[in-house]
Amino acid sequence: MRIMAFDYGTKRIGLAVTDPMQIIATALGTVHPEEVWDYLTKYMQTESVETFVVGKPLQLDGTASESAQHVVGFVRKLKKTYPSISVVEIDERFTSKMASAAIALSGKKKSKRQEKGLVDTISATIILQTYLESK
Template identity: 75%
Template sequence: MRLMAFDYGTKRIGIAVSDSLQIIATALETVHPEEIWNFLQNYLQQEQVETFVVGKPMRLDGSPSQSAQHVVGFMRKLKKTYPSIPVVEVDERFTSKIASQAIAKSGLKKNKRQDKSLVDTISATLILQTYMESKAF
């Protein structure tokens, strides 16, 4: 079964998944928040997901960031819509910055580097990788 991670934003949600052995995290898609429920319904008809991993937006001091309330609402609906799939949170403090740096160093053309949806999917991949590494120990 796969793991699925979300980098939730009010404009875009980056999504990443693991392979079925839960070894490798891969960027999957970026969707608009209004489209997430249809996307999940279609995806879950084809693949089994063991756990949802949601990035928890935090300030440097460890307190919730401004966008945390939106993430809480998203998590509530995830739990209500898919009660059999556990939802866990992972601190996402530096994922967007790390994702932006990785993209900058990637050698992609400028217009691709400025694609914010790419940052979101890479951030979701980093969130998932963090969770997978924490589970391994």
């Protein structure tokens, strides 16, 4: 059974998933928030997921950020749509900065490093990797 992570944004949702043994986090890409439910329906037809991990946007002081309300709605719908799959929220405060740094270190051109979809995908992977390391 896999673990799937989400870096929720109002324009894009970054997605990452583990291998069935839950050892390696791999980027899946991004989907528009309106398309995420169709994407999940198709994905779940061929793969088993036991846990959803959702990045929780917090301010530096640990309070909820402005975008947190969107994540609350997303988590609520995840739990309602997939009641048998546990949902875990983890702090995502520095994932975008870490993702940008990882992309920079990969040697990609600056135009590629600034591509928001790539940052969101890598952020979801970092969220998932963080969760795996905490288990």
